[in-house]
Amino acid sequence: MFRKGVTDSFGAAISGLSAANLTDTVVRRSKRMMLDTLGVGLLGTQTAVFHKALQYSMRYRALENSRVWGSPGLTLPPQYASFVNGIAVHSMDFDDTWHPATHPSGAVLPALLALSETMPVRPSGLELLLAFNVGIEVQGRLMRFSKEANNIPNRFHPPAVVGVMGSAAATAKLLGLNPGQCVEALAIAASSAGAPMANAATQTKPLHIGNATRRGLEASQLALLGLQGNGQILDVESGFGVFYPDYRPEELTVCAPFRWVLEDQDVAIKRFPAHLGMHWVADAAADVRAKILSMTPGTDLSRVKRVILRVPKSRYIDCPFPVTEHQARHSFQFNACSALLDGCVTVDSFSGRQMERKELRNLLLAVQVESPTDNPSNFDSMYCEVTVDTAEGESHTARCSTFYGHWRKPLSQADLVEKFKANASTTLPLEAVEGIVSIMDEIETMPDLSLLGLFLQMSNTTP
Numbered sequence: 016m017f018r019k020g021v022t023d024s025f026g027a028a029i030s031g032l033s034a035a036n037l038t039d040t041v042v043r044r045s046k047r048m049m050l051d052t053l054g055v056g057l058l059g060t061q062t063a064v065f066h067k068a069l070q071y072s073m074r075y076r077a078l079e080n081s082r083v084w085g086s087p088g089l090t091l092p093p094q095y096a097s098f099v100n101g102i103a104v105h106s107m108d109f110d111d112t113w114h115p116a117t118h119p120s121g122a123v124l125p126a127l128l129a130l131s132e133t134m135p136v137r138p139s140g141l142e143l144l145l146a147f148n149v150g151i152e153v154q155g156r157l158m159r160f161s162k163e164a165n166n167i168p169n170r171f172h173p174p175a176v177v178g179v180m181g182s183a184a185a186t187a188k189l190l191g192l193n194p195g196q197c198v199e200a201l202a203i204a205a206s207s208a209g210a211p212m213a214n215a216a217t218q219t220k221p222l223h224i225g226n227a228t229r230r231g232l233e234a235s236q237l238a239l240l241g242l243q244g245n246g247q248i249l250d251v252e253s254g255f256g257v258f259y260p261d262y263r264p265e266e267l268t269v270c271a272p273f274r275w276v277l278e279d280q281d282v283a284i285k286r287f288p289a290h291l292g293m294h295w296v297a298d299a300a301a302d303v304r305a306k307i308l309s310m311t312p313g314t315d316l317s318r319v320k321r322v323i324l325r326v327p328k329s330r331y332i333d334c335p336f337p338v339t340e341h342q343a344r345h346s347f348q349f350n351a352c353s354a355l356l357d358g359c360v361t362v363d364s365f366s367g368r369q370m371e372r373k374e375l376r377n378l379l380l381a382v383q384v385e386s387p388t389d390n391p392s393n394f395d396s397m398y399c400e401v402t403v404d405t406a407e408g409e410s411h412t413a414r415c416s417t418f419y420g421h422w423r424k425p426l427s428q429a430d431l432v433e434k435f436k437a438n439a440s441t442t443l444p445l446e447a448v449e450g451i452v453s454i455m456d457e458i459e460t461m462p463d464l465s466l467l468g469l470f471l472q473m474s475n476t477t478p
Contacts, residue, residue: 022249024266025153026198029184032152034145036273042459044277045148047431048111050455051284052120053084053471054435055110057442058362059103060085064218068102068225081129085442087474093129094229097182100125102225105174107362108344109288109438110224114280114395114422115158115165115173116291122178122227123150123185130186130232132468138189140454140461148275150185150231153201154178155276156267157249161259167292167329167392168212175210175223176258182231190235202244204234205255215331216345281422283394284431287360289343292332293350294418295399296324300354302413303401316355317374318406321381324351325400327393328386336379340365351401352378440475447473 059065060083069083072095080090084100091099104110104121113119127146131138138146154177158164164173183204187197207230210223248254249264256262283291307314326347334346343349343365352375353364363369390397400414417423426434432452439448447470454467461467 020247020250021264021266022198022201022247023194024268025156025184025201025249026194026196028267028269029149029153029188029197030192030194031269032145032149032188032273034141036269037145037148038272038275038278040278041148041275042144044281045144045151046455046458047284047428048120048151048282049124049147049458050435050452051111051431052104052124053451053455054438055107055288056100056104056121056125057085057471058109058438059106059221060442062103062106064106064221065099065103067218068099068222072099079133081132082468082472084471087472089472093133094233097125097129097232098225098229100129101228102221105221105224107288107365108220108290109285111282111284112291112394113155113158113282115161116168116394117154117158117173117177118224119151119154119174119178119181119282121224122154122174122182122231123147124228126182126186126228126232127189128464128468130189131464134189137463137465140458140464142189143464144459146185146189148277149188150181152276153184154181155280156265157255159276160264161261163259163261165393165395167327167332167394169329169331170212171258172210172212172215172220172223174227176208178224178227179204179208179231179234180255182228183234184231186232186235187238190239192235192238196238198246198248199238199243200235202246202248203237203242204231205248206244207231207234208255209258212331216334216339216342218341220341281425283422284420284426284434286420286426286434288362288365289350289360290332290345291394292327292329292397292399293344293347293360294420295397295415296326296347296351296401297354297360298418299399299401299413299415300351301358302415303403303411304355304358306411306413307403307405314405316403317378319378319381319403320406321383321404322351322355322378323383323385323402323404324348325385325387325390325398325402327390327397329392333384335382337370340370343370347384347399348379348382352382355401355403442475443470443473444475447471447475
């Protein structure tokens, strides 16, 4: 089929990709992403930012409504359900991270589940799985149009840029839009893209995911109604190119066999809720702690002389004395000191009780940060090195180049399921937790996902 340019090629691919194009690797990886996203989203329904967004969204009602995760009986118009569920996913910075840098799943899955509950004919699990992968693929392709996107961002938060486009593509696929309508969905979504990094480490950052998933859904629904945008939105510098100074778009061609980005680039699944860079420094600090305690058991690690962190240069994750949990999730210093004191970083590490510890505050005073020239701000090639100088004049160093959970060292399926269960069980009863695991394990065979919706809202209170 003749195509006029990059945007037309994307519209044709979004419309034309089918379940036959899915590969075993893509199915396996995307199912892991979806399960992890549901778990961190359920945990996130307990956060302050989620409840503030929910309070706002409950002002709105519609004829069509979708479930709010972890809230028995509560429904909202699909756009607002996807908005609050998306916020829950990113409320603790616990969701998956890709390379080039973005959080791909949270921008797509909430919109798809909200939309599926309002469709006259409920989509099958395989249809939803395909739409999810279309949304992930569009994000992966767009990020590869810029070399700048390979690095830790310093201008725009990537999910707010590519995430809304992925949501639009995924929901357009689930709605069965034709190629021209898919082009319009991308064009409409592009006018809702972008969020400055200045709101990182604040309660507003999770809204970037909520807005991306919501606005992408709205874009595909508006395209279905005939709203039009610039049909060259991905071709021109004044279109999607405004976000990247080195923007070089390429056509997306569906051929047999189709090679998905997710086949070549897996995602990182986090073990604790913090910015991805924190996982390198936490693992290195935990290794230093183990070295010191193996040589001198009983060492008081809150009274060391100096802690040197050799990390990539990035202003928004260099926070010497975090005050809020959101700042702590973006602080090399906080995560290194937490791991030195406790041996690991956990969900509880960001509680007020743990953050206010005197020994932690004392240790933060001993931290120095260095940014070696050989340590790029890039999730695929960076490292973190921690050196601890003790009061006795000893020096101990450990370096982490690949943490457990990175795409080069992925979590085992058992550990991923354990993470999901730990997160989901804070909100749901055991029956629902186990049920979701079973559904996601066999999603491609499910005739519809009505049971998943029921599980996501089961009450864990005892009558």
